[in-house]
Amino acid sequence: MMMIQLGIDVVGELEIILPSYYELIVPSLVINELTTLKKKAKGKDKIACNIALQIAQKDPFSIVEIKKNDHVDNLLLKYCTKEDVLCTNDKNLRKRARKKGITVIYLRQHRFLEIDGYIKHKS
Numbered sequence: 755m756m757m758i759q760l761g762i763d764v765v766g767e768l769e770i771i772l773p774s775y776y777e778l779i780v781p782s783l784v785i786n787e788l789t790t791l792k793k794k795a796k797g798k799d800k801i802a803c804n805i806a807l808q809i810a811q812k813d814p815f816s817i818v819e820i821k822k823n824d825h826v827d828n829l830l831l832k833y834c835t836k837e838d839v840l841c842t843n844d845k846n847l848r849k850r851a852r853k854k855g856i857t858v859i860y861l862r863q864h865r866f867l868e869i870d871g872y873i874k875h876k877s
Contacts (some may be wrong), residue, residue, distance in 0.1 A: 760864050765814065767867045772839065773875055781820045782808040783829060799811065831856070837874055 768778060785807065792803035811817065821828055827847045836842050836855040842848055848858045848870065857871030 760861075762861070762865070762867075764867075765809065765852050766835070768841070768859070769814070771867055771869060772873065775876060776839065778815045779818045781818055781821055781830065783820050783826050783838060785817060787826065800858065839869075839871075839873065 756773045772778075776777060788803050788810070792800060792807065795803050799868050806849075809815070812845075818833075820833060822829065824832075825846070826849065830840065830847065831850055831854060832857045834851065834854075839859055840847075840851050841859045842851070843860050848860055851858050855871075857869065857873060859867050859869055862868035
């Protein structure tokens with residue numbers, strides 16, 4: 755949502771950073787969280803939620819169902835492997851992901867995406 759508010763083309767940036775064989779997925783937990791935020795938000799935040807939902811629900815993204823039986827951060831870390839790349843601005847989630855060897859992409863200086871870790875390339 756933050757990237758929408760700052761006018762950053764998330765899809766375009768991810769397509770530049772990641773090799774084409776990476777699948778861009780959005781966990782259903784994130785869709786649910788955005789839907790809840792959209793109901794509570796007002797003004798620019800509500801518009802940003804709506805745009806984020808629209809982007810997340812169409813190509814090149816696909817939605818993966820994950821049941822919420824734990825804290826969202828824990829579930830994301832359980833779902834991701836060392837081969838995956840997690841996109842988040844949450845500082846604690848980024849640290850936990852890196853400890854598990856998961857590469858993280860996050861927004862840096864409110865302008866561009868930064869990679870923390872290694873992007874795996876096919877041999």
